[in-house]
Amino acid sequence: MSTPAEYYRSLPPVSKIYGVTCLMTSAAYYLNLYNEENIALFYGLVFKRLQVWRLITNFFFLGPFSFPFAFRLIMIARYGVSLERGTFDKRTADYAWMLIFGALSLLVMAVVPYLWSPFMGISLVFMIVYVWSREFPNALINIYGLVSLKGFYLPWAFLALDLIFGNPLKPDILGMVAGHLYYFLTVLHPLAGGKFKLSTPFLVHKIVAYWGEGTQINAPVQSNPSAGIIFRGRSHRLGGTQTTTTSNVLTMKRGRKRKKRKQPL
Template sequence: MSPYRVFYRFEVWRLITTFFFLGNFSINFGIRLLMIARYGVQLENGPFQRRTADFLWMMLFGAFSILALSAIPFISSPLLGISLVFMLLYIWSREYPNANINIYGLVNLKAFYLPWAMLCLDAIFGSPIAPDLLGIIAGHLYYFLTVLHPLAGGKNILKTPILIHKIVARWRIGAPTNSAPQPDRTTGGVFRGRSYRVGG
Protein backbone atom coordinates (compact mmCIF):
# COMPACT_ATOMS: atom_id res chain seq x y z
CA MET A 1 0.00 0.00 0.00
CA SER A 2 1.46 3.32 -1.11
CA PRO A 3 -0.85 6.37 -0.98
CA TYR A 4 1.49 8.25 -3.32
CA ARG A 5 1.30 5.55 -6.00
CA VAL A 6 -2.44 5.15 -5.54
CA PHE A 7 -3.39 8.83 -5.77
CA TYR A 8 -0.65 10.20 -8.01
CA ARG A 9 0.13 7.26 -10.27
CA PHE A 10 -3.40 5.82 -10.18
CA GLU A 11 -2.22 2.34 -9.17
CA VAL A 12 -5.60 1.72 -7.56
CA TRP A 13 -5.11 -2.06 -7.52
CA ARG A 14 -2.83 -1.56 -4.53
CA LEU A 15 -5.94 -0.90 -2.43
CA ILE A 16 -6.88 -4.57 -2.96
CA THR A 17 -3.62 -6.43 -3.50
CA THR A 18 -2.16 -5.13 -0.23
CA PHE A 19 -4.49 -7.55 1.60
CA PHE A 20 -3.24 -10.65 -0.24
CA PHE A 21 0.33 -10.73 1.06
CA LEU A 22 1.05 -12.25 4.47
CA GLY A 23 4.81 -11.85 4.41
CA ASN A 24 7.66 -14.02 3.20
CA PHE A 25 7.48 -17.78 3.61
CA SER A 26 8.26 -18.42 7.27
CA ILE A 27 6.81 -19.75 10.50
CA ASN A 28 4.87 -16.52 10.92
CA PHE A 29 3.42 -16.98 7.42
CA GLY A 30 2.22 -20.45 8.38
CA ILE A 31 0.74 -19.16 11.64
CA ARG A 32 -1.24 -16.49 9.75
CA LEU A 33 -2.67 -19.14 7.42
CA LEU A 34 -3.65 -21.29 10.39
CA MET A 35 -5.32 -18.31 12.02
CA ILE A 36 -7.42 -17.73 8.91
CA ALA A 37 -8.30 -21.41 8.61
CA ARG A 38 -9.22 -21.84 12.26
CA TYR A 39 -10.69 -18.57 13.47
CA GLY A 40 -12.20 -17.40 10.19
CA VAL A 41 -13.97 -20.72 9.68
CA GLN A 42 -15.21 -20.75 13.29
CA LEU A 43 -16.71 -17.32 12.77
CA GLU A 44 -18.41 -18.45 9.56
CA ASN A 45 -19.80 -21.59 11.21
CA GLY A 46 -20.69 -19.86 14.48
CA PRO A 47 -21.91 -16.28 14.88
CA PHE A 48 -22.10 -15.74 11.12
CA GLN A 49 -23.70 -19.05 10.19
CA ARG A 50 -26.21 -18.48 7.39
CA ARG A 51 -25.23 -14.81 7.49
CA THR A 52 -22.85 -14.71 4.55
CA ALA A 53 -23.75 -11.13 3.66
CA ASP A 54 -22.96 -9.98 7.19
CA PHE A 55 -19.62 -11.81 7.11
CA LEU A 56 -18.76 -10.23 3.75
CA TRP A 57 -19.73 -6.80 5.08
CA MET A 58 -17.55 -7.35 8.15
CA MET A 59 -14.57 -8.12 5.92
CA LEU A 60 -15.24 -5.11 3.66
CA PHE A 61 -15.69 -2.76 6.60
CA GLY A 62 -12.50 -4.13 8.14
CA ALA A 63 -10.57 -3.60 4.91
CA PHE A 64 -11.85 -0.01 4.53
CA SER A 65 -11.10 0.75 8.18
CA ILE A 66 -7.58 -0.65 7.92
CA LEU A 67 -6.92 1.39 4.77
CA ALA A 68 -8.09 4.55 6.53
CA LEU A 69 -6.09 3.79 9.68
CA SER A 70 -2.97 3.03 7.65
CA ALA A 71 -2.81 6.73 6.79
CA ILE A 72 -1.82 7.43 10.41
CA PRO A 73 1.99 7.74 10.29
CA PHE A 74 3.06 5.85 13.44
CA ILE A 75 0.92 2.76 12.71
CA SER A 76 1.05 2.80 8.91
CA SER A 77 2.07 -0.35 7.08
CA PRO A 78 2.59 -1.06 3.37
CA LEU A 79 1.29 -4.65 3.64
CA LEU A 80 -2.13 -5.00 5.22
CA GLY A 81 -2.88 -8.71 4.87
CA ILE A 82 -1.66 -9.36 8.41
CA SER A 83 -3.90 -6.55 9.66
CA LEU A 84 -6.96 -8.22 8.15
CA VAL A 85 -5.99 -11.50 9.81
CA PHE A 86 -5.65 -9.77 13.17
CA MET A 87 -9.04 -8.14 12.68
CA LEU A 88 -10.54 -11.61 12.24
CA LEU A 89 -8.63 -12.86 15.27
CA TYR A 90 -9.84 -9.97 17.43
CA ILE A 91 -13.50 -10.44 16.47
CA TRP A 92 -13.19 -14.19 17.10
CA SER A 93 -11.68 -13.49 20.53
CA ARG A 94 -14.67 -11.32 21.42
CA GLU A 95 -17.16 -13.91 20.18
CA TYR A 96 -15.47 -16.75 22.08
CA PRO A 97 -13.86 -14.90 25.01
CA ASN A 98 -13.84 -17.84 27.42
CA ALA A 99 -12.35 -20.44 25.07
CA ASN A 100 -9.09 -21.90 26.39
CA ILE A 101 -6.08 -21.32 24.16
CA ASN A 102 -2.66 -22.93 24.40
CA ILE A 103 0.22 -21.00 22.79
CA TYR A 104 3.10 -23.19 21.63
CA GLY A 105 2.40 -25.60 24.48
CA LEU A 106 3.81 -23.07 26.94
CA VAL A 107 1.05 -20.69 27.98
CA ASN A 108 -2.67 -21.24 28.59
CA LEU A 109 -4.95 -18.24 28.43
CA LYS A 110 -8.49 -17.19 27.62
CA ALA A 111 -9.26 -16.38 23.98
CA PHE A 112 -10.15 -12.83 25.01
CA TYR A 113 -6.42 -12.11 25.44
CA LEU A 114 -5.17 -13.96 22.35
CA PRO A 115 -4.75 -10.94 20.01
CA TRP A 116 -2.62 -9.17 22.60
CA ALA A 117 -0.58 -12.30 23.25
CA MET A 118 0.11 -12.67 19.52
CA LEU A 119 1.07 -9.00 19.33
CA CYS A 120 3.53 -9.48 22.20
CA LEU A 121 5.01 -12.54 20.50
CA ASP A 122 5.52 -10.55 17.29
CA ALA A 123 7.29 -7.86 19.31
CA ILE A 124 9.50 -10.48 21.00
CA PHE A 125 10.38 -12.12 17.67
CA GLY A 126 11.21 -8.76 16.12
CA SER A 127 8.29 -8.58 13.71
CA PRO A 128 6.62 -5.21 13.13
CA ILE A 129 3.61 -4.71 15.39
CA ALA A 130 1.99 -1.91 13.35
CA PRO A 131 -0.03 -4.36 11.18
CA ASP A 132 -1.20 -6.17 14.33
CA LEU A 133 -2.35 -2.92 15.91
CA LEU A 134 -4.20 -1.86 12.76
CA GLY A 135 -6.13 -5.13 12.76
CA ILE A 136 -6.96 -4.97 16.46
CA ILE A 137 -8.22 -1.38 16.17
CA ALA A 138 -10.33 -2.20 13.10
CA GLY A 139 -11.73 -5.31 14.79
CA HIS A 140 -12.64 -3.38 17.93
CA LEU A 141 -14.28 -0.64 15.85
CA TYR A 142 -16.48 -3.21 14.11
CA TYR A 143 -17.33 -5.02 17.36
CA PHE A 144 -18.08 -1.76 19.14
CA LEU A 145 -20.44 -0.51 16.43
CA THR A 146 -22.28 -3.82 15.96
CA VAL A 147 -22.33 -5.29 19.48
CA LEU A 148 -21.13 -3.04 22.31
CA HIS A 149 -22.94 0.14 21.21
CA PRO A 150 -26.29 -1.65 20.73
CA LEU A 151 -25.81 -3.41 24.10
CA ALA A 152 -25.44 0.03 25.70
CA GLY A 153 -28.80 1.06 24.26
CA GLY A 154 -27.64 2.60 21.00
CA LYS A 155 -28.65 1.71 17.48
CA ASN A 156 -26.71 -0.61 15.22
CA ILE A 157 -25.37 1.98 12.81
CA LEU A 158 -23.36 -0.57 10.86
CA LYS A 159 -26.08 -2.78 9.43
CA THR A 160 -25.20 -4.74 6.32
CA PRO A 161 -26.26 -2.73 3.25
CA ILE A 162 -29.05 -4.14 1.09
CA LEU A 163 -26.63 -4.11 -1.86
CA ILE A 164 -24.39 -6.66 -0.11
CA HIS A 165 -27.39 -8.93 0.54
CA LYS A 166 -28.36 -8.65 -3.14
CA ILE A 167 -24.83 -9.47 -4.31
CA VAL A 168 -24.68 -12.54 -2.06
CA ALA A 169 -28.13 -13.69 -3.23
CA ARG A 170 -27.36 -12.97 -6.89
CA TRP A 171 -24.08 -14.88 -6.91
CA ARG A 172 -25.33 -17.54 -4.46
CA ILE A 173 -22.34 -17.07 -2.19
CA GLY A 174 -22.40 -19.24 0.92
CA ALA A 175 -25.50 -20.84 2.40
CA PRO A 176 -28.90 -19.37 1.55
CA THR A 177 -29.80 -16.66 4.03
CA ASN A 178 -33.14 -16.32 5.73
CA SER A 179 -35.00 -13.07 6.06
CA ALA A 180 -35.19 -13.23 9.85
CA PRO A 181 -33.82 -10.22 11.72
CA GLN A 182 -30.39 -10.37 13.30
CA PRO A 183 -30.18 -11.84 16.82
CA ASP A 184 -31.10 -9.54 19.69
CA ARG A 185 -27.91 -8.19 21.28
CA THR A 186 -29.49 -5.91 23.87
CA THR A 187 -28.91 -8.30 26.78
CA GLY A 188 -25.91 -10.03 28.26
CA GLY A 189 -22.49 -8.99 29.45
CA VAL A 190 -19.90 -7.25 27.35
CA PHE A 191 -17.14 -9.72 28.21
CA ARG A 192 -19.14 -12.80 27.24
CA GLY A 193 -19.50 -12.14 23.49
CA ARG A 194 -22.85 -11.86 21.76
CA SER A 195 -26.09 -12.65 23.53
CA TYR A 196 -29.09 -14.24 21.83
CA ARG A 197 -32.71 -14.22 22.93
CA VAL A 198 -34.09 -17.75 23.31
CA GLY A 199 -36.68 -18.45 20.64
CA GLY A 200 -35.98 -15.11 18.98
Protein backbone atom coordinates in the same frame (compact mmCIF):
# COMPACT_ATOMS: atom_id res chain seq x y z
CA MET B 1 -9.79 -38.83 8.60
CA SER B 2 -10.68 -36.42 5.79
CA THR B 3 -8.45 -35.89 2.78
CA PRO B 4 -7.04 -32.43 1.88
CA ALA B 5 -9.63 -32.13 -0.91
CA GLU B 6 -12.49 -32.92 1.48
CA TYR B 7 -11.13 -30.44 4.01
CA TYR B 8 -10.91 -27.77 1.31
CA ARG B 9 -14.49 -28.34 0.19
CA SER B 10 -15.73 -28.21 3.78
CA LEU B 11 -14.33 -24.71 4.39
CA PRO B 12 -16.80 -21.80 4.48
CA PRO B 13 -16.64 -19.63 1.36
CA VAL B 14 -15.27 -16.28 2.57
CA SER B 15 -12.43 -17.67 4.70
CA LYS B 16 -11.59 -20.17 1.97
CA ILE B 17 -11.33 -17.55 -0.75
CA TYR B 18 -9.31 -15.14 1.37
CA GLY B 19 -6.91 -17.81 2.62
CA VAL B 20 -6.38 -19.38 -0.80
CA THR B 21 -5.85 -15.97 -2.41
CA CYS B 22 -3.20 -15.10 0.19
CA LEU B 23 -1.51 -18.45 -0.42
CA MET B 24 -1.53 -17.99 -4.21
CA THR B 25 -0.20 -14.43 -3.88
CA SER B 26 2.80 -15.57 -1.85
CA ALA B 27 3.33 -18.56 -4.16
CA ALA B 28 3.41 -16.28 -7.20
CA TYR B 29 5.88 -14.02 -5.40
CA TYR B 30 8.06 -17.05 -4.60
CA LEU B 31 8.08 -17.95 -8.32
CA ASN B 32 9.11 -14.37 -9.22
CA LEU B 33 5.95 -13.79 -11.23
CA TYR B 34 5.61 -10.22 -9.98
CA ASN B 35 7.35 -7.58 -7.94
CA GLU B 36 5.89 -6.97 -4.50
CA GLU B 37 6.07 -3.21 -5.08
CA ASN B 38 3.45 -3.55 -7.82
CA ILE B 39 0.76 -4.58 -5.33
CA ALA B 40 1.85 -2.55 -2.30
CA LEU B 41 -0.21 0.32 -0.90
CA PHE B 42 1.21 3.64 -2.09
CA TYR B 43 -1.34 6.43 -2.01
CA GLY B 44 0.78 8.59 -4.28
CA LEU B 45 0.50 6.02 -7.08
CA VAL B 46 -3.18 5.40 -6.32
CA PHE B 47 -4.20 9.04 -6.80
CA LYS B 48 -1.60 10.29 -9.28
CA ARG B 49 -1.47 7.27 -11.62
CA LEU B 50 -4.89 5.79 -10.76
CA GLN B 51 -3.41 2.45 -9.70
CA VAL B 52 -6.51 1.71 -7.65
CA TRP B 53 -5.84 -2.04 -7.47
CA ARG B 54 -3.30 -1.30 -4.74
CA LEU B 55 -6.19 -0.54 -2.37
CA ILE B 56 -7.18 -4.21 -2.61
CA THR B 57 -4.08 -6.24 -3.49
CA ASN B 58 -2.10 -5.13 -0.43
CA PHE B 59 -4.48 -7.11 1.80
CA PHE B 60 -3.64 -10.42 0.09
CA PHE B 61 0.11 -10.40 0.67
CA LEU B 62 1.07 -11.85 4.06
CA GLY B 63 4.75 -11.92 3.26
CA PRO B 64 7.04 -14.47 1.58
CA PHE B 65 7.00 -18.13 2.58
CA SER B 66 8.23 -18.25 6.14
CA PHE B 67 7.14 -19.22 9.64
CA PRO B 68 5.28 -15.90 10.20
CA PHE B 69 3.44 -16.42 6.88
CA ALA B 70 2.42 -19.96 7.86
CA PHE B 71 1.32 -18.69 11.27
CA ARG B 72 -0.95 -16.01 9.71
CA LEU B 73 -2.43 -18.58 7.33
CA ILE B 74 -3.17 -20.90 10.25
CA MET B 75 -4.89 -17.99 12.01
CA ILE B 76 -7.25 -17.64 9.05
CA ALA B 77 -7.89 -21.38 8.91
CA ARG B 78 -8.43 -21.65 12.66
CA TYR B 79 -10.13 -18.48 13.84
CA GLY B 80 -11.56 -17.14 10.59
CA VAL B 81 -13.23 -20.46 9.81
CA SER B 82 -14.44 -20.82 13.42
CA LEU B 83 -15.93 -17.32 13.32
CA GLU B 84 -17.65 -17.89 9.99
CA ARG B 85 -19.06 -21.24 11.10
CA GLY B 86 -20.03 -20.01 14.55
CA THR B 87 -21.12 -16.42 15.04
CA PHE B 88 -21.62 -15.79 11.33
CA ASP B 89 -23.27 -19.12 10.55
CA LYS B 90 -25.84 -18.55 7.78
CA ARG B 91 -24.67 -14.91 7.66
CA THR B 92 -22.19 -15.04 4.79
CA ALA B 93 -22.84 -11.46 3.68
CA ASP B 94 -22.36 -10.17 7.23
CA TYR B 95 -18.98 -11.91 7.49
CA ALA B 96 -17.89 -10.55 4.12
CA TRP B 97 -18.96 -7.07 5.26
CA MET B 98 -16.91 -7.47 8.44
CA LEU B 99 -13.77 -7.99 6.34
CA ILE B 100 -14.69 -5.14 3.99
CA PHE B 101 -15.31 -2.78 6.90
CA GLY B 102 -12.01 -3.81 8.45
CA ALA B 103 -10.16 -3.19 5.19
CA LEU B 104 -11.77 0.24 4.79
CA SER B 105 -10.90 1.15 8.38
CA LEU B 106 -7.27 0.13 7.86
CA LEU B 107 -7.07 2.14 4.64
CA VAL B 108 -8.29 5.22 6.52
CA MET B 109 -5.72 4.64 9.27
CA ALA B 110 -2.98 4.24 6.66
CA VAL B 111 -3.55 7.84 5.53
CA VAL B 112 -1.62 8.85 8.67
CA PRO B 113 2.06 8.46 7.69
CA TYR B 114 3.06 6.85 11.00
CA LEU B 115 0.30 4.22 10.69
CA TRP B 116 0.97 3.46 7.01
CA SER B 117 2.18 0.05 5.95
CA PRO B 118 2.71 -1.21 2.38
CA PHE B 119 0.86 -4.44 3.14
CA MET B 120 -2.04 -4.50 5.60
CA GLY B 121 -3.06 -8.15 5.26
CA ILE B 122 -1.52 -9.00 8.62
CA SER B 123 -3.64 -6.30 10.25
CA LEU B 124 -6.77 -7.73 8.64
CA VAL B 125 -5.93 -11.22 9.92
CA PHE B 126 -5.37 -9.81 13.39
CA MET B 127 -8.76 -8.11 13.19
CA ILE B 128 -10.32 -11.53 12.61
CA VAL B 129 -8.56 -12.88 15.69
CA TYR B 130 -9.71 -9.92 17.79
CA VAL B 131 -13.37 -10.28 16.78
CA TRP B 132 -13.13 -14.02 17.46
CA SER B 133 -11.77 -13.33 20.94
CA ARG B 134 -14.74 -11.10 21.72
CA GLU B 135 -17.26 -13.58 20.37
CA PHE B 136 -15.69 -16.56 22.18
CA PRO B 137 -14.20 -14.98 25.32
CA ASN B 138 -14.47 -18.13 27.46
CA ALA B 139 -13.03 -20.59 24.95
CA LEU B 140 -9.92 -22.35 26.27
CA ILE B 141 -6.86 -21.90 24.07
CA ASN B 142 -3.60 -23.82 24.32
CA ILE B 143 -0.56 -22.14 22.77
CA TYR B 144 2.25 -24.51 21.77
CA GLY B 145 1.25 -26.80 24.62
CA LEU B 146 2.86 -24.39 27.09
CA VAL B 147 0.26 -21.78 27.97
CA SER B 148 -3.50 -22.16 28.42
CA LEU B 149 -5.68 -19.10 28.45
CA LYS B 150 -9.18 -17.90 27.65
CA GLY B 151 -10.08 -16.71 24.18
CA PHE B 152 -10.54 -13.13 25.39
CA TYR B 153 -6.77 -12.81 25.91
CA LEU B 154 -5.76 -14.45 22.63
CA PRO B 155 -4.88 -11.22 20.71
CA TRP B 156 -2.66 -10.09 23.55
CA ALA B 157 -0.93 -13.48 23.60
CA PHE B 158 -0.22 -13.25 19.86
CA LEU B 159 1.00 -9.70 20.38
CA ALA B 160 3.45 -10.99 23.00
CA LEU B 161 4.61 -13.76 20.65
CA ASP B 162 5.36 -11.24 17.89
CA LEU B 163 7.30 -9.21 20.42
CA ILE B 164 9.37 -12.27 21.38
CA PHE B 165 9.97 -13.28 17.74
CA GLY B 166 10.96 -9.73 16.80
CA ASN B 167 8.05 -9.13 14.41
CA PRO B 168 6.61 -5.61 14.00
CA LEU B 169 3.81 -4.86 16.46
CA LYS B 170 2.16 -2.02 14.56
CA PRO B 171 0.18 -4.27 12.16
CA ASP B 172 -1.16 -6.26 15.10
CA ILE B 173 -2.24 -3.16 17.00
CA LEU B 174 -3.95 -1.66 13.95
CA GLY B 175 -5.85 -4.91 13.45
CA MET B 176 -7.00 -4.83 17.07
CA VAL B 177 -8.20 -1.24 16.65
CA ALA B 178 -10.16 -2.13 13.50
CA GLY B 179 -11.64 -5.20 15.19
CA HIS B 180 -12.69 -3.25 18.26
CA LEU B 181 -14.27 -0.55 16.10
CA TYR B 182 -16.34 -3.15 14.25
CA TYR B 183 -17.35 -4.95 17.45
CA PHE B 184 -18.26 -1.67 19.14
CA LEU B 185 -20.49 -0.49 16.28
CA THR B 186 -22.22 -3.85 15.75
CA VAL B 187 -22.52 -5.22 19.31
CA LEU B 188 -21.50 -2.96 22.18
CA HIS B 189 -23.10 0.30 21.02
CA PRO B 190 -26.50 -1.23 20.16
CA LEU B 191 -26.53 -3.13 23.48
CA ALA B 192 -25.90 0.14 25.32
CA GLY B 193 -29.03 1.62 23.73
CA GLY B 194 -27.34 3.44 20.88
CA LYS B 195 -29.50 4.28 17.91
CA PHE B 196 -26.80 3.78 15.28
CA LYS B 197 -25.96 0.22 14.29
CA LEU B 198 -23.49 -0.76 11.61
CA SER B 199 -25.48 -3.03 9.29
CA THR B 200 -24.44 -4.87 6.16
CA PRO B 201 -25.13 -2.75 3.05
CA PHE B 202 -27.74 -3.94 0.58
CA LEU B 203 -25.11 -4.16 -2.18
CA VAL B 204 -23.08 -6.72 -0.20
CA HIS B 205 -26.21 -8.83 0.34
CA LYS B 206 -26.96 -8.62 -3.38
CA ILE B 207 -23.44 -9.63 -4.44
CA VAL B 208 -23.37 -12.61 -2.07
CA ALA B 209 -26.85 -13.69 -3.19
CA TYR B 210 -25.84 -13.46 -6.86
CA TRP B 211 -22.60 -15.26 -6.08
CA GLY B 212 -24.63 -18.18 -4.74
CA GLU B 213 -22.18 -19.34 -2.08
CA GLY B 214 -22.90 -19.86 1.60
CA THR B 215 -26.25 -19.14 3.21
CA GLN B 216 -27.87 -16.00 4.52
CA ILE B 217 -30.75 -15.65 7.00
CA ASN B 218 -33.20 -12.78 6.41
CA ALA B 219 -31.31 -11.51 3.38
CA PRO B 220 -33.04 -8.50 1.77
CA VAL B 221 -32.54 -10.00 -1.69
CA GLN B 222 -33.14 -13.38 -3.28
CA SER B 223 -30.35 -15.42 -4.77
CA ASN B 224 -29.61 -15.78 -8.44
CA PRO B 225 -31.92 -18.53 -9.79
CA SER B 226 -29.00 -19.96 -11.79
CA ALA B 227 -26.90 -20.34 -8.63
CA GLY B 228 -26.69 -23.70 -6.96
CA ILE B 229 -27.59 -22.52 -3.45
CA ILE B 230 -30.73 -20.69 -2.41
CA PHE B 231 -30.65 -17.81 0.05
CA ARG B 232 -33.96 -17.95 1.89
CA GLY B 233 -35.27 -15.70 4.63
CA ARG B 234 -37.52 -16.93 7.41
CA SER B 235 -40.72 -15.91 5.62
CA HIS B 236 -39.73 -17.15 2.15
CA ARG B 237 -41.96 -19.85 0.64
CA LEU B 238 -41.31 -21.62 -2.64
CA GLY B 239 -44.11 -20.79 -5.04
CA GLY B 240 -45.44 -18.11 -2.69
CA THR B 241 -45.55 -15.42 -5.34
CA GLN B 242 -47.37 -17.66 -7.77
CA THR B 243 -50.04 -18.61 -5.23
CA THR B 244 -50.67 -14.99 -4.32
CA THR B 245 -51.03 -14.01 -7.95
CA THR B 246 -53.53 -16.80 -8.64
CA SER B 247 -55.68 -15.86 -5.64
CA ASN B 248 -55.73 -12.23 -6.75
CA VAL B 249 -56.93 -13.20 -10.23
CA LEU B 250 -59.76 -15.32 -8.79
CA THR B 251 -60.80 -12.48 -6.50
CA MET B 252 -60.94 -10.03 -9.41
CA LYS B 253 -63.08 -12.42 -11.48
CA ARG B 254 -65.54 -12.92 -8.63
CA GLY B 255 -65.79 -9.15 -8.15
CA ARG B 256 -66.62 -8.67 -11.84
CA LYS B 257 -69.37 -11.31 -11.69
CA ARG B 258 -70.95 -9.63 -8.66
CA LYS B 259 -70.96 -6.26 -10.41
CA LYS B 260 -72.72 -7.78 -13.44
CA ARG B 261 -75.41 -9.29 -11.22
CA LYS B 262 -76.13 -5.93 -9.54
CA GLN B 263 -76.59 -4.07 -12.81
CA PRO B 264 -80.34 -3.15 -13.46
CA LEU B 265 -82.15 -4.76 -16.36
